[in-house]
Structure formats: C-alpha cells, structure tokens
Amino acid sequence: MRPVYLDNNATTRVDPAVVAAMLPYFTEHYGNPSSAHAFGGPSRQAMKAAREQVAALAGAGFSDEILFTSGGTESDNTAIRAGLAANPGRDEVVVSAVEHPAVLALVRLLEGEGRIKAHFIPVLPCGCLDRERYRAALSPRVAVVSIMWANNETGVVFPVEALAEEAKAVGAVFHTDAVQAAGREPIELGGSAIDLLSMSAHKLHGPKGVGALYVRRGFKLAPLIAGGRQERARRGGTENVPGVVGFGKAAEIAAPRLRGDAARMRALRDRLESGLVGRIRHAAVLGASAERLPNTSAIVFADVEAEAIAALLAREGIAVSTGAACSAGSQAPSHVLEAMAIPMAAKFGAVRFSLSRDSDDDDIDRALSALPDIVARLRDRPARAATGETALREVAYV
C-alpha cells in the first residue's frame, strides 16, 4: 500500500526540480564563492540568484537582507543573540510560551547563565497569544522580542506585524520564527516593523541543513559564528552552495503557486477535520477558532493517547506526528498543549496532521477510513474510563 505522509511540519519531500538545480554545484561548479579565479564565479553567481529568490519569497526589499544559515535553529539563535548585542544595557527577552525549542532552549540557557530575564507570554486555550500579558511585559528594559509567525504544533498564526509595532514602540528588536509559515503563507516584509525573520528550506520542499535569516537593512548584526568574512562578515564559514541553490529554487517554485497551494491544502485539511469530527465522538480540533496555517491540524481524541493513535496509524502506512518531531516518542507532554491549558489535550496529547502541496484526496481518504476504527479500538480497552463528556466541555471553547 502506498505510504501516506501527513507530517510535513516535520519536513517536506525535496522537489525533484530542486535536486536537479543543486546537482551541478557538487561536481561541476564546485568552486568556493570567495575564490577570485574562474572557479569561484559560478558559485558566487548562484548564491546571488538564490538570495534574490529567497528575498522575493519573504517580500524583502533588498536581496542583501538575506543571510544564509544552516537552518531554522541557527537563524533563531543568531537573531536572539544579535538582538541582545544590538541593545546593550537592556537585559530582558520576551518570547511566547509556545516557541520552538530553537528559541526556548536558548532563552532558558541565557537565563540560567544569569545574562537575561525572560518573559514567557502565555497563550489562551484557542492557542492565541495573551495580548494583555504581552503588552504588560514590554518595557524599555526589553532588548529583544521573539514571537513565532505560526506554531508548528497547532498551526495557529500570531499577528506578528502588530506585535512588532508594539515591540518597536519600546525600542526592542523584533524577531519572528517564520519557519513553518514561509512558503505556506504570504510574507511581505517590506514596510513591516519586523527586524529579523527565520526561515528553513526543508519545510518548503528544499534541502535540509540550510536556512536564512532576514536582517532588515541597517540592522548591525553580530555574527553567531566567528570566522571568515563570508555573508558580508555576518557568518563565518564556507557557504553551503548546493544547499543555498536548492533553497533558492524551492523559494522560486513556491512563490507564484503559494496562494493556490494554500487554498488546496486548506480544502483538504478542512475535509479531514470535518470528516474526523463527524465520525469520531469527542474529537476536537485545537485552535479551530484562531487563524491557522492552511496545512496544519492538531486533533485531540478524548480518552486515547495521541501516541497510541500515531503508532497504529504508522502500522497502516500513515505517518503523522504527535508534536514537534524532536520530542515525539518521549511521552513528555508537549509544552504547546500544556500552555494552551486544556487539561484533556495536555493529558492525552494531540495528533498532528500536516499537509503539503503533494498531499491529495487519497491521503485524506486513507486517514478518514483508518482513524475511526483505531480510536474505537483504543477506547474499548478496559483500562480507559470514559471521560468524553468532560473532554467535550473542556475543548468546546477552543
């Protein structure tokens, strides 16, 4: 049976056209972009073209605002440390409680070292940011604010443009982790108050291990990686030329078809959600009332552990996740679900279905036909006391 891949927030299939664009940069145009001789030229040209392609995807005004990195994690780390360096004399950092570990782990590390005071802004049960708590945390002591564009577990989108305006009003640097949004949602940085924005190629059908940080023109970025003067002295190390070329190609492919792909994914995702909620009692979509990415759905099935559902789906060749890929299998409750403060979700977890432009009706049909039986089998286990009614009350307002 054909495997069904519904875990595109973990990573996406590399587009064959991306692979084809990358290949010559391994064996033919293998020169170092910093070399003055003839071998350097094609690599340099290719990096320039890729920078323009990625800038266009992000709606950046200038291609030199794009700094290539090794991925979303490095972009996030660079942004937060550079934000602190750009605002000496301030030592507070504001993040949401549902950021990716690429942000949260660094913030906790800096806090543990006594270098910063961190504010973790809670979310409401809908997954939306608590705007009052956000405003209350902003002060002239805040060096950097980092709030994600869209959450990787629920797909909930944050109003980052408005949040950036508020952060700028107190003189803070504003960074957003747009790793899940880039290529799925239109991003228009020109004219926005966002200073720094992270992207990662492998979430948009590009290669793994390459990403970018948008750095608003005029922002003096302290490098995370000290070394040579690559990337206009903002990141040391010989560039990953094939990876960068692949990222550029992936961005070039995604940009013109973004709205069409989003509409198609949304229709498939909505069919999956209404089909599951219609067929399975006590199932609820997290963040359903909030603005969400078109490809993501996190569903709680009362009284059954999401991990158990995912394991049985895997046996039927259907790949889903129960949270961020890095924490799947750990059984540790997801910090995102805990932050949403829906006890049933924190207790049983949520199954995350994430689609891509490759997803089709057949994938949705397979999930719709497998899940009701899997959930019923798990609920029939004698150890499970039926608490579905409680669950329904808890999730009714999300």
Ligand SMILES: Cc1ncc(COP(=O)(O)O)c(C=O)c1O
């Ligand atoms: C929201 C978010 N930020 C950052 C990352 C890390 O990106 P990368 O895997 O490119 O380091 C991920 C990856 O899952 C993510 O979902």
